Amino acid sequence: MHFMTALADAWRQHDSLLCVGLDPDPARFPAHLKGRPDAILEFCTGIVDATADLACCFKPQIAYFAAQRAEAQLEALIDHIHSRHPAVPVILDAKRGDIGSTAEQYAIEAFERYRADAITLSPYMGRDSVEPYFAYPDKGVILLCRTSNAGGSDLQFLNVAGGAGEERLFERVARLVAEDWNASGNCALVVGATFPAEIARVRELTGDMPLLVPGIGAQGGDIEATVKAGRSAAGTGLMISSSRAILYASQGEDYAEAARRAALATRDAINAHRQG
Numbered sequence: 546m547h548f549m550t551a552l553a554d555a556w557r558q559h560d561s562l563l564c565v566g567l568d569p570d571p572a573r574f575p576a577h578l579k580g581r582p583d584a585i586l587e588f589c590t591g592i593v594d595a596t597a598d599l600a601c602c603f604k605p606q607i608a609y610f611a612a613q614r615a616e617a618q619l620e621a622l623i624d625h626i627h628s629r630h631p632a633v634p635v636i637l638d639a640k641r642g643d644i645g646s647t648a649e650q651y652a653i654e655a656f657e658r659y660r661a662d663a664i665t666l667s668p669y670m671g672r673d674s675v676e677p678y679f680a681y682p683d684k685g686v687i688l689l690c691r692t693s694n695a696g697g698s699d700l701q702f703l704n705v706a707g708g709a710g711e712e713r714l715f716e717r718v719a720r721l722v723a724e725d726w727n728a729s730g731n732c733a734l735v736v737g738a739t740f741p742a743e744i745a746r747v748r749e750l751t752g753d754m755p756l757l758v759p760g761i762g763a764q765g766g767d768i769e770a771t772v773k774a775g776r777s778a779a780g781t782g783l784m785i786s787s788s789r790a791i792l793y794a795s796q797g798e799d800y801a802e803a804a805r806r807a808a809l810a811t812r813d814a815i816n817a818h819r820q821g
């Protein structure tokens with residue numbers, strides 16, 4: 546199924562714009578999991594099973610698996626999600642970016658090795674660094690636009706218009722993706738919840754293109770401002786992601802139940818502002 550179809554179905558079926566991020570950090574695991582060789586898979590499976598009906602997508606961050614030599618556990622986790630929670634698409638947060646021949650290998654990694662439904666990419670190297678992912682017509686391609694970190698402004702706020710014009714780099718990226726790269730309707734953009742004015746600007750530039758919005762919870766982004774700035778006319782159009790605030794709601798044996806409570810509260814806080 547096309548990523549965008551799966552996403553729209555999940556928005557509706559789960560009445561949710563919440564993306565549950567999976568950034569497993571063994572230093573923050575509950576004691577009963579510490580030291581287990583499969584702790585990362587066990588921890589993430591507990592989170593996934595406790596929150597799947599509250600989520601529109603899951604977003605494992607590859608660095609947290611690769612740093613712990615847990616790539617096989619990432620494969621197993623995505624397989625678990627697809628088999629046990631097939632209604633919830635998986636975004637592999639890898640932020641890849643390289644020349645075409647290398648990008649082809651990254652696409653094989655994401656879509657064939659890990660069987661992810663979408664991938665995050667950096668647009669910094671331009672169109673030919675993104676095109677290899679379009680060879681997988683059903684997969685989502687999610688490009689960094691205005692990132693949630695303060696340092697994002699170093700480049701993303703540069704004025705790239707000629708003469709007396711004014712167009713910041715993140716606006717140019719949004720327009721380029723919406724007007725050119727998104728020919729197959731499989732693209733989305735990343736805009737941080739820490740910058741709601743820029744969410745509104747990107748929404749203005751991209752119509753109903755889905756936006757992946759990290760930065761609530763641990764990074765302090767405001768949910769109401771985020772939803773009001775980024776919601777589409779239909780009250781969807783957003784994958785608002787939260788990782789640490791959900792994953793580590795408790796560091797005890799009740800971590801999965803606590804994660805569910807945090808996910809439910811976040812989903813409902815988002816839903817309170819989807820209309821009107």
Ligand SMILES: O=C(O)c1cc(=O)[nH]c(=O)n1[C@@H]1O[C@H](COP(=O)(O)O)[C@@H](O)[C@H]1O
Nearest residue numbers: 606638665692693759762763764787788789
């Ligand atoms: O691509 C991302 O998901 C991403 C983009 C961005 O601008 N900011 C950002 O924090 N993220 C990711 O979102 C996750 C952090 O989420 P929190 O734990 O909720 O702050 C990490 O995996 C980041 O890599």
